[in-house]
Amino acid sequence: MSTPQFPPVDEQMSLLKRGAVDLIEEDQLRSKLQRSLDQGKPLTVKVGFDPSSPDLHLGHTVLLRKMRHFQQLGHRVVFLVGDFTAMIGDPTGKKVTRPQLEREEVLANAQTYQEQVFKVLDREATVVDFNSRWLSPLGSEGLIRLAGRYTLARLMEREDFRTRFANGQPIHIHELLYPLVQGYDSVALAADVELGGHDQIFNLLVGRSLMREDGLEPQICLTVPLLVGLDGTEKMSKSLGNAIALDDPPREAYGKTLSIPDRLMWDWYLLLTDLPESEIEARRAAVAEGSLHPKKVKQELARRIVTDYHGAEAAREAEAEFERVFASGGAPDDLPEFTIDRDTPLFRLLVSAELAPSNKESRRLIEQGAVSVDGEPLRGSDAISSILPSREEPYLLKVGKRRFARILIA
């Protein structure tokens, strides 16, 4: 095994600090890096993942990219699947009746997770581990001993617990155990650094304390911000519908990126690309003084994001199509095609072609002037039951801005 070549400490620090929220403690990270450089030994970087929701979006990649930074510098990144913690994690208790199945489910999720994660991470350089490896053998005795090493008062420092307690909302015991168990993972791995989202800072710090108590050198805690989603206010999350999923088709990812508020794109540049910060600043300044159009900058961002997950070719196509559809009112290339019986009234036709979910909605859309045939808008209550004459070539139907289909009248 060859000795890894690490870049100079200052260079490492500047990459690692990019976009970080918390870095506890900066000096300690510096000396760890120095030592690793001197001894030619990589740092162990721990990142925990709860495999309960396998659909990754750009928000998750902020953390993944930071992991990637460590990998680029030659460090050892442990992708820790919280398979044990996920199994005790459900507070409603509805799922506890079938622990066997649930374990399978967790493992299946972890698998899906990994497939997506390696779009960002270097597969070769990633160590995948499972925390059940040490948490299962711990047993109830070990768990109680672990619980004896922390106090309620310290756990209640966590804002989440504090406010829930103050508001009379329930806090289940296992939730209190969570930070401890997560902290124990750090002890088990003897982590040099733990990364997480900013919301994880409390748990990361518990790991730091437990390590110190165990006589280990405490881990560095480095957090990254939660990415703000498409709406420009809430954090990106699938349930809020403001997310770009990693497996969103290129044109979706492209269009969604262009729809973010302008002010948000600087953060996205910082957190979702590796464009040097000086260049980001240069663009920002150029936009501010009016010499660069914000759309241009945002298009570049969208292109970069799509390129990362779908390749340069897909990004070019997505951009061309976006221009065609939205800037010039054209239609995309590959459209779903339907063959419809002749004499079908328009409102039924829309439903058959999956352009409207129900007859009622279909009527509404037509009345509101949302429907056009071959580029000609159809409007009004007369149009609802109108019938398209049959002909050789298919009709191009458009509903709203984004729904298209080709219709062939049988």
Next chain:
RNA sequence: GGAGGUGUGGCCGAGUGGUCAAUGGCAGCAGACUGUAAAUCUGCCGGGUUCGCCCUACGGUGGUUCAAAUCCAUCCGCCUCCA
């Protein structure tokens, strides 16, 4: 173990016998406008319809009533307090 509260459309939340497909907000959809799928304004926002109406829906079930989201019984879920 005891006392009380609560369960309404995708979400939050009004409504306490008919005028309720159910006020309002959010989300969503559409139109106008725009560099944008942003912002703003306007409209729509359970389903079917021969446009008369009809069907489904207010935790589940059963009942009272000409009529129930609203009353009664029972069951289920969630929450709080006391022990």
